[in-house]
Amino acid sequence: MQIKFYLDGITNTIYVGNLSRDVTENLILQLFTQIGPCKSCKMITEHTSNDPYCFVEFFEHRDAAAALAAMNGRKILGKEVKVNWATTPSSQKKDTSNHFHVFVGDLSPEITTDDIRAAFAPFGKISNAHRIGQELEG
DSSP states (O other), X not given: OOXXXXXXXXXXXXXXXXXXXXXXXXXXXXXXXXXXXXXXXXXXXXXXXXXXXXXXXXXXXXXXXXXXXXXXXXXXXTEEOEEEEOOOOOSSOOOOTTXXXXXXXXXXXTOOHHHHHHXXXXXXXXXXXXXXXXXXXX
């Protein structure tokens, strides 16, 4: 299980959207690694009516920032991609100084969001526990 903590709004992960259905994780990694070393790429294709999107994680924040600047609006396989910082959806910025957001993926199907909450409870208040395809707000 891979665990990521994002503190003080600093992240090394960018969102890449408006992708062609022909784009693969490998293609994204090939393109974005030219800007800086990438740690991972996670393609999301579960929404059949929407275009696929992905999250690209860099080892360094500066490389993620450079990728955002260089790739936003570029065409990949004929579609103009949208690149932004990966964030949790919210209409207003919340004070996160006393709690953390936890994103967990690649878990066995029998692991529930309650299991995630229990696993992270010793570390403090969790405002959101995310699992690919499942969101729990608290």
